[in-house]
Amino acid sequence: MARIDYFYSAHSAYAYLGAQELYRICATHPGTELVHRPILLSPVVEAAGGLTFAERSKAHVDYFFGREIERWAEWRGVPVIDHRPTYHDNPLDLPNGVIIAAQRAGLDVNALSFAILQAHWRDDADIADPGLLNHLIAGLGMEPEPLLTAARSEPALAEQAANTQEAIDRALFGSPSYVVDGDPFYGQDRLDLVARALMRPFRPGTWRNPPVG
Secondary structure (H helix, E strand, O other): OOEEEEOOOOHHHHHHHHHHHHHHHHOOOOEEEEEEEOOOOOHHHHHHHOOHHHHHHHHHHHHHHHHHHHHHHHHHHHOEEEOOOOOOOOOOOHHHHHHHHHHHHHHHHHHHHHHHHHHHHOHHHOOOOOHHHHHHHHHHHHHHHHHHHEEEEEEEEHHHHHHHHHHOOOOOOOOOEEEEEEEEOOOHHHHHHHHHHHHHHOOOOOOOOOOOO
């Protein structure tokens, strides 16, 4: 059975754009275990030597939050707003924590994760708002209060921290990153390669991912 460790943040544009395709790939490869690993994105990007968005050029930000997202949204067939989300810089602890709590509880974490990403990138909603999360959780037929309570708990925060540190230790570049049985793929534009790796692992190359643990 193959395992995909899915490192991403709850506000990631490209996690949103690739989510449904990722789920489709998993569904067409029976036995694949998809493990959601929500992270704090900025520490991972900075540890890999990337610039924060505040440090990037206007041209880069305009391209990243403009044309590239628009093209991928059209290609994937998902709706997306035409500007940088209003609440993009709000804390991630609560939405990440809700995803962690749902996975721990054995709930439909795929559906909940996508609902959160969609609220951010389609609806320009504040995914750090407990009221919005309550609405999203209830809309999927889940009980909001236990998940929101668990999302704020020390175990959920510790898991987020551990995920973030593991992403740093693995020298991942950002969100989303998919680690298929230890082999990392960065970006939703690599999902075709992820699908191939589930059928037949790529042969080892000269590059080696840093050891973890």
